[in-house]
Amino acid sequence: MVESRAFSAPGKALLVGGYLVLEPKYVSYVVALSSRMHAIVTVDPTCNSNNDGFEVTVQSSQFNDEKWVYLIDGSNNYASQELYGSQNKFIEKVLFNVLNLCSPDISKTPDLAVEIFSDAAYHSQVGSIVKQNKFKEFCFHKKGIADVPKTGLGSSAGLVTVLTASLLSFFQPSFNAQSTQGLNLVHKIAQVAHCQAQGKVGSGFDVAAATFGSALYQRFEPALINDLPAADDPNYQLALKNLVNKVEWGYRAEPVSLPKGLRIVMGDVNSGSETTKLVAKVNTWYKENLPRSLDIYKTIDTYNRAFIEGISDLELLSQKNLEEYTTLLKALNSRNAPDSFPAINKVRDAVEGIRRNFRIITEESGADIEPYVQTKLLDNSLKLDGVLTGMVPGAGGYDAIALVTTESSELPIQTKNNPNFASVTWLNLHQESMGILEENPSHYIDLV
Numbered sequence: 001m002v003e004s005r006a007f008s009a010p011g012k013a014l015l016v017g018g019y020l021v022l023e024p025k026y027v028s029y030v031v032a033l034s035s036r037m038h039a040i041v042t043v044d045p046t047c048n049s050n051n052d053g054f055e056v057t058v059q060s061s062q063f064n065d066e067k068w069v070y071l072i073d074g075s076n077n078y079a080s081q082e083l084y085g086s087q088n089k090f091i092e093k094v095l096f097n098v099l100n101l102c103s104p105d106i107s108k109t110p111d112l113a114v115e116i117f118s119d120a121a122y123h124s125q126v127g128s129i130v131k132q133n134k135f136k137e138f139c140f141h142k143k144g145i146a147d148v149p150k151t152g153l154g155s156s157a158g159l160v161t162v163l164t165a166s167l168l169s170f171f172q173p174s175f176n177a178q179s180t181q182g183l184n185l186v187h188k189i190a191q192v193a194h195c196q197a198q199g200k201v202g203s204g205f206d207v208a209a210a211t212f213g214s215a216l217y218q219r220f221e222p223a224l225i226n227d228l229p230a231a232d233d234p235n236y237q238l239a240l241k242n243l244v245n246k247v248e249w250g251y252r253a254e255p256v257s258l259p260k261g262l263r264i265v266m267g268d269v270n271s272g273s274e275t276t277k278l279v280a281k282v283n284t285w286y287k288e289n290l291p292r293s294l295d296i297y298k299t300i301d302t303y304n305r306a307f308i309e310g311i312s313d314l315e316l317l318s319q320k321n322l323e324e325y326t327t328l329l330k331a332l333n334s335r336n337a338p339d340s341f342p343a344i345n346k347v348r349d350a351v352e353g354i355r356r357n358f359r360i361i362t363e364e365s366g367a368d369i370e371p372y373v374q375t376k377l378l379d380n381s382l383k384l385d386g387v388l389t390g391m392v393p394g395a396g397g398y399d400a401i402a403l404v405t406t407e408s409s410e411l412p413i414q415t416k417n418n419p420n421f422a423s424v425t426w427l428n429l430h431q432e433s434m435g436i437l438e439e440n441p442s443h444y445i446d447l448v
């Protein structure tokens with residue numbers, strides 16, 4: 001009998017903690033977004049089209065029907081061979097690590113098919129057409145995945161996370177994406193695969209958000225992944241199993257959620273900044289400017305924590321005194337909020353402090369974290385009705401702005417025909433608390 005299971009995982013925006021989160025001692029606040037990546041794994045237990053091993057076909061029909069077909073013959077630590085010359089490191093590394101963790105018997109493994117879908121906000125929608133059914137809708141592009149501009153919501157982290165969940169659900173049928181154990185398992189494998197595919201160990205906040213949803217995140221020690229043996233080392237499998245099943249990683253992913261009545265609004269500006277280059281420049285600046293750079297990081301950390309506290313104060317107020325909280329939201333909508341509401345001041349002062357210090361780093365390091373055009377855009381955004389605060393998310397740069405606003409702020413309407421916002425596309429999404437979700441596979445068929 002043909003069987004299917006489906007999973008989805010959210011995109012991300014790092015509101016506070018950029019750069020600092022690369023070190024385990026600093027906390028960050030990452031919001032999971034409603035834009036989700038989806039994977040549907042289908043298996044016909046009687047089907048095996050290749051005598052030399054089993055095949056895993058991963059298809060992204062949204063992106064010009066792109067397809068990657070891997071043959072796994074069990075040799076060389078379950079290394080896979082792509083049969084038609086297409087490369088996708090993210091898929092390859094997920095396969096490699098899931099297979100090494102589960103070490104299936106090749107002769108008894110049927111072929112697997114995985115279909116990937118990504119929600120619209122991950123990519124520019126220019127030139128795409130929408131296909132939908134009663135449950136889902138997706139944009140279909142004429143170009144392949146590498147040629148469609150990204151918006152920076154973490155498509156590769158989402159892909160790696162759902163693909164890991166879907167493959168684990170086949171190799172470990174009792175896999176439960178809602179259990180702590182299931183989530184931790186996906187998280188570790190997805191972090192390993194994502195780092196290997198990227199060729200670097202980032203902080204992993206994007207994979208954490210895809211797995212656990214919105215969170216206060218502190219990273220694991222990078223050595224955990226860096227110290228794994230090479231992929232073709234005979235000890236790889238054992239080392240991976242040990243790392244995943246026995247080692248305590250020590251990361252923090254504590255669920256958070258924006259207080260009710262508030263939402264996140266992402267403005268896509270441009271896809272112009274490369275995170276790796278920005279990080280390299282900031283690292284050089286940091287090393288050359290010690291101990292002053294450490295003081296700047298400590299100051300930013302204090303503001304980061306004040307932001308987190310301010311959001312939590314707002315949450316508490318919404319629970320304890322709904323009347324005052326409702327007045328606060330109304331005041332925000334009519335722009336005469338500040339002074340009388342300490343929680344608003346706390347959040348705003350914190351973000352101002354973070355931005356001020358990143359502008360110093362921008363000037364001194366040459367890394368355009370908050371370049372002048374973004375400063376202007378953010379300052380103009382803060383003048384709109386319903387905006388609590390705003391920042392350049394993640395590594396910053398020219399890519400995007402993130403605003404925390406009231407639910408009724410209607411920014412697209414407020415900024416229509418306003419030349420100050422001509423460069424901004426408001427993305428249609430909201431904050432989401434949940435990370436990986438198991439979905440109904442029948443919701444992805446008959447898209448027209």
Ligand SMILES: Nc1ncnc2c1ncn2[C@@H]1O[C@H](COP(=O)(O)OP(=O)(O)O)[C@@H](O)[C@H]1O
Nearest residue numbers: 060088116118145146150152154155156157159
């Ligand atoms: N829907 C998809 N189907 C297949 N591969 C995808 C998909 N979305 C993302 N990817 C993979 O992730 C890569 C983009 O990753 P990356 O450059 O890290 O961008 P991002 O910042 O969005 O994660 C793509 O080139 C592709 O290999």
Ligand SMILES: C[C@@](O)(CCOP(=O)(O)OP(=O)(O)O)CC(=O)O
Nearest residue numbers: 018019021202203204275394395396
């Ligand atoms: C600098 C960073 O702390 C944050 C980067 O955040 P982005 O959201 O800009 O990331 P990408 O999607 O990888 O471009 C690096 C890190 O945490 O890995």
